[in-house]
Amino acid sequence: GENVEQHPSTLxxxxxxxxxxxxxxxxxASNYFPWYxxxxxxxxxxxxxxxSNVGEKKDQRIxxxxxxxxxxxxxxxxxxxxxxxxxxxxADTLRGGSYIPTFGRGTSLIVHP
Amino acid sequence: AAGVIQSPRHLIKEKRETATxxxxxxxxxxxxxxxxxxxxxxxxxLISFYExxxxxxxxxxxxxxxxxxxxxxxxxxxxxxxxxxxxxYFCASSLKLHYNEQFFGPGTRLTVL
Numbered sequence: 001g002e003n004v005e006q007h008p009s010t011l012x013x014x015x016x017x018x019x020x021x022x023x024x025x026x027x028x029a030s031n032y033f034p035w036y037x038x039x040x041x042x043x044x045x046x047x048x049x050x051x052s053n054v055g056e057k058k059d060q061r062i063x064x065x066x067x068x069x070x071x072x073x074x075x076x077x078x079x080x081x082x083x084x085x086x087x088x089x090x091a092d093t094l095r096g097g098s099y100i101p102t103f104g105r106g107t108s109l110i111v112h113p
Numbered sequence: 114a115a116g117v118i119q120s121p122r123h124l125i126k127e128k129r130e131t132a133t134x135x136x137x138x139x140x141x142x143x144x145x146x147x148x149x150x151x152x153x154x155x156x157x158x159l160i161s162f163y164e165x166x167x168x169x170x171x172x173x174x175x176x177x178x179x180x181x182x183x184x185x186x187x188x189x190x191x192x193x194x195x196x197x198x199x200x201x202y203f204c205a206s207s208l209k210l211h212y213n214e215q216f217f218g219p220g221t222r223l224t225v226l
Binding site: 100 | 146154155156157158161168169171201203214215216217218219220
């Protein structure tokens with residue numbers, strides 16, 4: 001999406017390694033940032049989200065950090081497993097004051113056994 | 114638990130034909146979103162409805178229209194179909210506009226020949 005930059009576009013790791021995906025956004029009023037996992041031909045599934053009143057949120061092997069000053073947020077996956085292989089999308093949810101969800105271009109994560 | 118239902122799951126149309134996609138949100142969800150996802154692309158927000166009224170508009174072509182009915186189901190009407198309309202169309206629903214997670218349906222794969 002034009003207002004959300006996501007890096008890297010492809011990430012290849014060995015099983016057990018950590019993976020980090022970063023996104024930047026432009027609207028300083030944005031206050032809700034979800035991350036989605038999408039397997040080929042399937043629906044996007046919310047895996048974790050963060051609101052602007054917190055700086056970090058963790059759920060088992062997945063964590064998200066938010067830096068409002070720098071306007072970027074990151075997804076961290078620890079102890080990666082082959083089933084983590086998928087495309088991951090970050091999203092921003094405000095554009096010009098309207099609730100218009102904008103997705104990043106996606107990161108294809110490949111976890112090698 | 115009940116999920117978002119979309120029908121049909123697959124649809125094949127010829128150029129210049131029309132298509133109607135249907136979405137049944139999770140019971141008690143009051144907000145519906147429509148997305149278009151081309152091959153290898155991120156989901157693009159088309160339009161949303163809150164309590165049966167249009168809420169926000171994204172990159173929906175003028176050839177497309179949508180509405181939400183009294184039972185909260187929504188329909189996306191697509192006319193004068195073009196080859197470039199071939200994509201996965203997702204519907205998502207949430208309980209409250211802005212602050213609650215979106216649950217995606219399985220999608221409708223539209224192929225325009």
